[in-house]
Amino acid sequence: MFKFRTNGFSGYAVRYSPFYDNKIAVATSANYGLVGNGRLYVLSIMDDGNIVTDISFDTQDGLFGVAWSETNENHILVSSGDGSVSLFDTTLKDYPVMKFTEHEREVFSVDWSNIDKNLFCTASWDGSVKIWSPGSNRNTSLLTLRSLASREDKTGRIEKPIPIVQPSQVPMSKTRPNMKNDNNDCVYDAKFSFHDPNIIISCNSDSHLQLWDTRLPNPLFMDFVAHNGLEALSCDFNRYRPFVVASAGVDKLAKVWDTRMIQRSVHSRPPRPLNKFMGHEFAIRKLAWSPHSPTQLLTCSYDMTVRVWNDNPSPTSRVGLLDGASQPHAPPCSKIFSAHTEFVMGCDWSLWGEPGWVVTTGWDEMVYVWNTQRLH
Numbered sequence: 001m002f003k004f005r006t007n008g009f010s011g012y013a014v015r016y017s018p019f020y021d022n023k024i025a026v027a028t029s030a031n032y033g034l035v036g037n038g039r040l041y042v043l044s045i046m047d048d049g050n051i052v053t054d055i056s057f058d059t060q061d062g063l064f065g066v067a068w069s070e071t072n073e074n075h076i077l078v079s080s081g082d083g084s085v086s087l088f089d090t091t092l093k094d095y096p097v098m099k100f101t102e103h104e105r106e107v108f109s110v111d112w113s114n115i116d117k118n119l120f121c122t123a124s125w126d127g128s129v130k131i132w133s134p135g136s137n138r139n140t141s142l143l144t145l146r147s148l149a150s151r152e153d154k155t156g157r158i159e160k161p162i163p164i165v166q167p168s169q170v171p172m173s174k175t176r177p178n179m180k181n182d183n184n185d186c187v188y189d190a191k192f193s194f195h196d197p198n199i200i201i202s203c204n205s206d207s208h209l210q211l212w213d214t215r216l217p218n219p220l221f222m223d224f225v226a227h228n229g230l231e232a233l234s235c236d237f238n239r240y241r242p243f244v245v246a247s248a249g250v251d252k253l254a255k256v257w258d259t260r261m262i263q264r265s266v267h268s269r270p271p272r273p274l275n276k277f278m279g280h281e282f283a284i285r286k287l288a289w290s291p292h293s294p295t296q297l298l299t300c301s302y303d304m305t306v307r308v309w310n311d312n313p314s315p316t317s318r319v320g321l322l323d324g325a326s327q328p329h330a331p332p333c334s335k336i337f338s339a340h341t342e343f344v345m346g347c348d349w350s351l352w353g354e355p356g357w358v359v360t361t362g363w364d365e366m367v368y369v370w371n372t373q374r375l376h
Helices: 172-179 315-321
Strands: 002-005 010-016 023-029 038-045 051-059 063-068 075-080 085-089 098-100 107-112 120-124 128-132 143-146 187-192 199-204 208-213 220-225 232-237 244-249 254-258 275-277 284-289 296-301 306-310 333-337 344-349 357-362 366-371
Touching (some): 002 051, 010 357, 010 366, 023 075, 023 366, 038 063, 038 366, 051 075, 075 107, 128 187, 199 232, 208 232, 244 284, 254 296, 284 344, 296 344, 296 357
Parallel strands (some): 010 063, 010 344, 187 232
Antiparallel strands (some): 002 366, 010 023, 023 038, 038 051, 075 085, 120 187, 232 244, 244 254, 254 275, 306 333, 357 366
8 A cells, every 4th residue: 555645735635647557646635625725736656655736736726636648648627616627738838728617506526538538527516517628729618518407396206408508609697697507516527438439428416327429419318316315426428338337425325227228218216326325324425337347346534434346147146127026236345555544535446456456535634555465
């Protein structure tokens, strides 16, 4: 296990570089992200196990999300509490090379597409997911997806979708009223599919898990309550199983879904997960599927632990999706990491070298790099 302290700044998000096996980006905030500045750390893991700072960038507001560029090894995106998203170049100092400022509230997630590498998406507390293309040298979004696009009334009927906001050339002062989020419906996470560059998954404070196809006139094609009415905080696509996704939330559960099994009828019963993982004592803040295995899932929680789960699909594991059948007991947690002494907010798998290396960060101002295969 290797460690690094982000003195005076609480960790919110962390990502391994897709280009180097020893580089990590960490998004942090002063005063637990409640008020104050943010700082982006770019770290290197040395051969002797020490973690050193290559460069850091201070921001005017706290940082909540981070993502490496898929086209330039020196470019890193961070999302901020003031609603802005900044693109930094690690070969330059002080200022971002681009800034994106359409969101009206905190931006909690940023994700760069692995397939169409000119695109990234952001998720915000203003109730929207936005798609951007920095390669085109434009700082306006290509498309805005509204999390409020559908809702179920008390009878379970789905209301008429709200129109999707398309790109516009009018000044932002005229478009902002259309983006007002009266229902306080925060989007916590959004991710591109690893199998289709047009598919995005998002989750929100209204417990909904939503899937979008940006090719459609109405992109929202799947929308269901995933966490019993409690906030859904994180979601991710499986890299090996195209129709399998995972979500986690305030109900302390991580759930695995097969989107082919989700019935879209307005009269259908609430969907049942392919699997669910129980063990965390408080809300799960972040999850991530392994890049090396179709069955390993990493979760970090407000209970100050990080856990590794094994999802082994089998014919019997799908019985719970059949009408009237009982849900099979979730397999046990395979690893528990408990070095953090505060909320664990971010986690990621290394793409390189020996499978099993992960990095985690949290409010204890610590970054830990550890191997899930060696932890006892």
